[in-house]
Amino acid sequence: MIERHLTRIRARHALSADEEQVVRGLLADTRSVEARRTVIREGERLEASTLLLDGLMCRYKDLRNGQRQVTELHVPGDFADMHSFTLKRLDHNVQTLTDCVIGLVPHERIQRMTETHPRLARLYWFGTNLDAAIHREWEVSLGKRWAAERTAALFCEMHVRLGLVGMADPDGYGFPLTQTELAECLGITPIHLNRTLKELREAGLVEFRSRYVSLLDLPRLRSMADFDENYLYLDPDPL
Amino acid sequence: MIERHLTRIRARHALSADEEQVVRGLLADTRSVEARRTVIREGERLEASTLLLDGLMCRYKDLRNGQRQVTELHVPGDFADMHSFTLKRLDHNVQTLTDCVIGLVPHERIQRMTETHPRLARLYWFGTNLDAAIHREWEVSLGKRWAAERTAALFCEMHVRLGLVGMADPDGYGFPLTQTELAECLGITPIHLNRTLKELREAGLVEFRSRYVSLLDLPRLRSMADFDENYLYLDPDPL
């Protein structure tokens, strides 16, 4: 089950046999969590980081008025909160969107890894910096793109990220979110997202139905989103 | 001049005399850069990280249509791009907003530091995770807050961050941005920002004039922004 995590790392960096063993040794425990459970609450003190092995999760922040903004989606192989290793408590919540399998990685094991395997430490540092890059791209979407462009950009991002761990087809992928959840990622109301999806569908760009995203015309979809996958760092320099 | 950087670190973590010497030794060179110069361009290969010693800088991303979104502001003492140590090329640009003094820290020195001083490595990792936390809060602002709330939130954030390095008064701070630049942070047009500033001023909350932010009623300003400074991690756990 940790294979997807190794796949994710290897998509960007080589791993020696020794390093692979250390990575495998990080996992202290795995557990199943059903859909829509908040796994990590803002402010609580954490002693372990959560590795997503299967399913989809998200980071979100609540507002006083009951609304929430999702700040990142997680696909299998992602660490949901490697950053809690240094921060110890988070400024946001982490929730499952679907039924999930998660792995727990005690901070003390990460600590030991940073001391014995500085290159691995650097790879995981890279990983949190990649999260930040995704946050920045979402800032651009939320700040400057119209609803349709924004929606297109997210569909493009998820296609690449799911593809990296072998969970996407060339022209689509399973994506079991409700329209309400998707709208919370995009900073628009579910109603307006529904209209936007209709617009994208009728333009022959993308269709989102029964938990599956069908990419009807990927080149035009990427173009309308002004999608540039460089922010996902698919070809980093070798370390 | 590196004092502000030490102050910034010490605001959150203790530093031993030995560690302080290592931090001081990171700086290979300092230079002056005039206002509105792009110091780091998206995609270029980097061999050193940039430490902001004096002045204001920002990270921004360009869009195809010529618009841009600022994704973070930097105050003196901040690393503008510690994340380039692991990413090697950035997904965004970095620019001076005012005349600045910057310090250059070769990646090889950071590399050596991670091997000899893992605790310092962890502090700098913390620093990049703090940047990500700021990105997340901006995502919330851009996605969910009205223009006035969003503007109030940014004024609150900058008050705290500038205050940490001794550059804010209890009821205001110097903030030499144009309204256009501020609007690029907030994801609204300069014209609408101008109307929003008028609204905040007439409500007796905050005034932004001649490069100075006057906090007329900080409690109400924080309240309207739903400002919760936890995301700035002012009291992290000791490492």
Next chain:
DNA sequence: CGTCAGGTTGACGCGGGTCAAAATGAGTGG
């Protein structure tokens, strides 16, 4: 066949974008 979550559509209003133009203010040169 009833129930309920989630998806869809319509009507209407407001926040904020857009275009145009005037006012203000910091420099600069005469």
Next chain:
DNA sequence: CCACTCATTTTGACCCGCGTCAACCTGACG
């Protein structure tokens, strides 16, 4: 000290994207 310039701020008019409120539809499930 004044005239001129150019960036920046400010205001007005108009319109559209998206929020809001209210129904209605659909499909999964017991």
